[in-house]
Amino acid sequence: MKKGWGLTVYAVLFVAFVYGPVLILPLFSFNDNTFATFPLTGFTTRHYVDMLGQRQMIASLMNSLRIGLAVTVLATAIAIPAAISITRYRFPGKPAVLSMLMLPLVVPSIVLAVALLVIILRFLGLPLSLWTVAAGHVLVALPFCVSVLISRLEGFDQSLEEASRDLGCSPMQTFRRVTLPLAMPGVISSLLLGFIISFDEFVIAFFLTGTENTLPVYLYSQLRFPNKLPGTLALGSVILVVSTVLVITAEVIRKRGVQTDNPGDY
Amino acid sequence: MSEPLIRIEGVTKRFGAFQALHGIDIDIGRGEFFSLLGASGCGKTTLLRILAGIEEPSTGRLLIDGQDMVGVPPERRPTNMVFQSYAIFPHLNVEENIGYGLKNLKLSKADMQTRIGNAIEMVKLNGLDKRNAHALSGGQRQRVALARALVMQPKVLLLDEPLSALDKKLREEMQLELRAMQRTLGITFVFVTHDQEEAMTLSDRIAMMSGGRIMQLDTPKALYENPANREVAEFIGTMNLFPAKVTAAKDAVLSLDGGLLGPMAAPAAKGVAMGDMVQVAVRPERVSIEKPGPAGINRIAGRVKEAVYLGDRINYVLAAQGLDRPILATSANTSGEIYPLGTEVMATWDTEGARVLTS
Ligand SMILES: Nc1ncnc2c1ncn2[C@@H]1O[C@H](COP(=O)(O)OP(=O)(O)OP(=O)(O)O)[C@@H](O)[C@H]1O
Numbered sequence: 180m181k182k183g184w185g186l187t188v189y190a191v192l193f194v195a196f197v198y199g200p201v202l203i204l205p206l207f208s209f210n211d212n213t214f215a216t217f218p219l220t221g222f223t224t225r226h227y228v229d230m231l232g233q234r235q236m237i238a239s240l241m242n243s244l245r246i247g248l249a250v251t252v253l254a255t256a257i258a259i260p261a262a263i264s265i266t267r268y269r270f271p272g273k274p275a276v277l278s279m280l281m282l283p284l285v286v287p288s289i290v291l292a293v294a295l296l297v298i299i300l301r302f303l304g305l306p307l308s309l310w311t312v313a314a315g316h317v318l319v320a321l322p323f324c325v326s327v328l329i330s331r332l333e334g335f336d337q338s339l340e341e342a343s344r345d346l347g348c349s350p351m352q353t354f355r356r357v358t359l360p361l362a363m364p365g366v367i368s369s370l371l372l373g374f375i376i377s378f379d380e381f382v383i384a385f386f387l388t389g390t391e392n393t394l395p396v397y398l399y400s401q402l403r404f405p406n407k408l409p410g411t412l413a414l415g416s417v418i419l420v421v422s423t424v425l426v427i428t429a430e431v432i433r434k435r436g437v438q439t440d441n442p443g444d445y
Numbered sequence: 446m447s448e449p450l451i452r453i454e455g456v457t458k459r460f461g462a463f464q465a466l467h468g469i470d471i472d473i474g475r476g477e478f479f480s481l482l483g484a485s486g487c488g489k490t491t492l493l494r495i496l497a498g499i500e501e502p503s504t505g506r507l508l509i510d511g512q513d514m515v516g517v518p519p520e521r522r523p524t525n526m527v528f529q530s531y532a533i534f535p536h537l538n539v540e541e542n543i544g545y546g547l548k549n550l551k552l553s554k555a556d557m558q559t560r561i562g563n564a565i566e567m568v569k570l571n572g573l574d575k576r577n578a579h580a581l582s583g584g585q586r587q588r589v590a591l592a593r594a595l596v597m598q599p600k601v602l603l604l605d606e607p608l609s610a611l612d613k614k615l616r617e618e619m620q621l622e623l624r625a626m627q628r629t630l631g632i633t634f635v636f637v638t639h640d641q642e643e644a645m646t647l648s649d650r651i652a653m654m655s656g657g658r659i660m661q662l663d664t665p666k667a668l669y670e671n672p673a674n675r676e677v678a679e680f681i682g683t684m685n686l687f688p689a690k691v692t693a694a695k696d697a698v699l700s701l702d703g704g705l706l707g708p709m710a711a712p713a714a715k716g717v718a719m720g721d722m723v724q725v726a727v728r729p730e731r732v733s734i735e736k737p738g739p740a741g742i743n744r745i746a747g748r749v750k751e752a753v754y755l756g757d758r759i760n761y762v763l764a765a766q767g768l769d770r771p772i773l774a775t776s777a778n779t780s781g782e783i784y785p786l787g788t789e790v791m792a793t794w795d796t797e798g799a800r801v802l803t804s
């Protein structure tokens with residue numbers, strides 16, 4: 180018991196540091212005051228009603244949702260064949276390909292953003308828009324999607340695919356009838372992850388967007404107006420709840436997938 | 446043999462710098478129960494996967510039913526495989542697993558149901574049709590894997606150590622069932638195992654493999670009675686080996702000098718000439734134990750180091766001068782008598798029971 184003490188204190192402090200600031204958000208979003216300061220002055224849901232009235236905010240939310248959806252579908256669609264070739268085929272330069280795929284993880288997003296900006300404007304001559312933001316987001320989401328899928332594909336016996344071929348299925352049919360169903364928990368995790376990464380990405384969106392804003396960029400621009408703050412807090416709280424639910428769902432699906440694979444195996 | 450169903454010609458397989466198979470030549474007949482036998486890592490699975498089309502040979506030819514199979518993908522070969530790991534689809538139930546390959550055959554629903562039903566019957570999985578794959582025992586998985594391949598009615602069924610995960614009793618039961626099934630269906634079986642007893646029980650012929658090569662290809666009886674070399678002799682059953690020098694060869698009998706072991710005689714063997722150093726090989730059940738007596742041909746004096754009483758027979762372990770390994774002898778228990786430990790005895794055998802091995 181004695182030994183556990185230090186650890187318990189550590190754990191409590193850890194949780195407080197990590198989640199304390201986050202919980203401030205919903206707290207003030209229900210506080211009946213325009214300024215986010217203590218002491219609290221009363222309970223209200225007024226900020227939530229205000230929030231719905233802020234047309235621009237809702238528009239940027241919609242932009243973010245649309246981009247998030249497009250990004251995650253695209254990134255996952257690209258990640259699936261990538262993960263399959265990395266886990267299933269022998270080819271020269273595989274380690275190099277894998278590190279290239281993972282590179283966006285370690286390149287600072289500001290560097291990535293500037294590089295993309297130069298490429299888009301100078302070399303491609305494309306106008307900045309939500310599409311260019313989406314393209315940048317696919318790039319940053321890709322390593323995450325690929326790793327989730329790789330770990331899933333490595334998790335099941337390759338002889339299942341060989342058995343499918345042996346039983347008369349072409350590579351395409353095998354993908355549809357064996358690989359995809361078994362990789363499904365990974366695909367869903369990848370979709371959720373890709374969405375969340377795009378949804379809260381700021382730097383690239385800030386640099387690459389045209390006239391329309393994504394939600395994080397919009398929220399940042401509104402920080403100058405104190406009276407808009409409570410609505411921002413309300414929206415932040417909603418996003419917090421929704422993304423928490425998404426992440427937990429992703430994790431539960433992943434865990435369940437792992438369980439059905441190893442049915443108390445030998 | 447008439448036209449073989451499978452013809453393997455000079456097949457080799459390299460994995461990078463490692464050569465897993467060296468020039469394999471095998472003909473397998475229609476309806477034959479053929480086994481690949483060998484220690485772990487000798488290339489059995491690799492050869493089976495080449496037959497299935499999951500791996501391609503690095504060089505060599507493979508014909509099945511007269512058709513060149515090189516470059517033909519697994520889904521278009523007349524073979525089906527029972528995998529070493531069973532490879533049961535975890536997201537499907539028993540019935541769906543067994544019917545997996547039938548879906549591609551464009552059968553009517555009724556036909557498909559009949560075939561699945563028959564297969565379930567054949568492997569005695571009745572009542573488990575809807576059971577989820579991950580709720581099956583090891584023995585049941587193995588049956589699903591077997592049914593899933595059999596239901597395709599392949600010309601060749603490839604089985605990769607299908608019984609190794611089962612306990613002894615179930616394994617022996619399944620061996621009998623497999624053999625019966627193979628006879629009734631008339632399908633050619635290529636069966637991989639590292640268990641020599643299993644191979645002997647089941648096979649028409651056995652290819653004994655080692656280090657990616659075939660050491661000997663023969664019937665179980667020939668493999669046991671006339672092993673081609675030391676490795677085969679020792680892998681299949683146990684064998685006493687006595688080093689000796691050939692001193693004379695006449696009338697199909699070799700005379701040998703075993704040094705401290707005394708003079709020996711053995712049936713003549715191909716490629717053995719005067720003066721060669723060879724091994725005289727004698728199976729334990731060919732060695733009889735007698736009371737000490739005069740020295741002579743095929744007689745070695747020894748002392749009982751161990752006597753294991755097994756009811757119907759007695760296994761003796763004898764120490765003999767001039768031999769680092771003990772002599773093993775199995776005597777049928779006809780008199781109920783047993784030579785106690787430490788007794789001086791004489792180990793003897795008939796000339797016809799001995800074999801000469803050069804390698
Ligand atoms: N894909 C591969 N890459 C490299 N080496 C391989 C590969 N597959 C097999 N080998 C090697 O080839 C040799 C033969 O393997 P194989 O699986 O055929 O053995 P086996 O006789 O079936 O053994 P076991 O009884 O253990 O199943 C082994 O040394 C193995 O390490």
Ligand SMILES: [Mg+2]
Pocket residue numbers: 489490491529605
């Ligand atoms: Mg093997």
